[in-house]
């Protein structure tokens with residue numbers, strides 16, 4: 001994921017992705033385009049330049065580039081200098097998300113983009129979105145999301161459920177290249193997300209279903225129903241949790257949450273943004289960053305996660321499976337020359 005659709009405004013968006021500076025902007029017909037944000041003359045970011053229709057004009061000395069990366073104007077000569085073409089990236093926009101493929105554009109396959117169809121607003125749904133930059137490798141963010149036992153400890157100020165995670169069963173299953181890490185907590189007191197829907201002495205069934213696709217695109221479904229009534233009798237809140245590496249040690253964390261009630265109430269938007277902002281920015285992020293800081297030196301000296309000999313507690317098998325699956329996908333891609 002390169003960004004939320006709404007982030008690419010009239011002036012475009014400069015963002016570091018997979019260690020590369022990328023400039024995302026919209027063509028006149030509204031489609032997104034992505035160029036390496038580095039002019040080949042004296043390396044100015046093209047995001048500091050201006051636009052001439054679909055073309056990007058470098059703000060330093062005026063070289064002009066077409067969306068295919070070709071230099072099409074040199075203010076100092078008729079001749080276009082050799083080696084002036086800049087790399088471009090395949091992009092696709094779907095579900096209010098701009099996806100970017102950093103490899104060979106011919107290999108980009110939009111059919112592999114996971115479904116986040118719940119995100120765009122409809123007459124019956126409304127989504128709040130957020131973004132934060134995390135000083136940690138993206139796989140450490142995945143570990144956090146696939147092991148929701150941390151809710152009891154990290155989210156004391158927001159979602160902590162008075163021990164409900166301990167009342168639950170956790171299961172991990174793989175379906176093709178999709179991984180599911182699901183928690184099922186039957187017959188518990190309503191968790192904080194459901195307190196408006198149930199009397200405090202009610203017994204409910206609660207589920208937290210996490211779907212993972214490589215490299216780190218996750219959908220969390222938070223569900224609550226009256227105890228024993230079946231999932232259809234309850235309600236669900238689908239969320240996106242998508243991590244994209246800015247570089248090996250820095251991660252863009254995009255999150256969203258969709259609701260099907262109180263649609264028109266801006267106070268609800270503000271309350272949800274405040275709640276999630278606190279949970280993800282002030283509870284998850286500092287813990288993930290501090291844990292990552294404890295291994296970063298070793299990783300930079302050529303180590304890896306497994307060489308740190310992480311303890312296994314069982315609850316962490318979702319994160320472990322995702323790491324293994326990612327390793328095998330990366331190996332497969334390397335073998336194919338990707």
Ligand code: FES
Pocket residue numbers: 039040041042043044058059060061062063
């Ligand atoms: S740096 Fe872009 S034209 Fe000189």
Ligand SMILES: [Fe+2]
Pocket residue numbers: 144150151154155279284
């Ligand atoms: Fe968390």
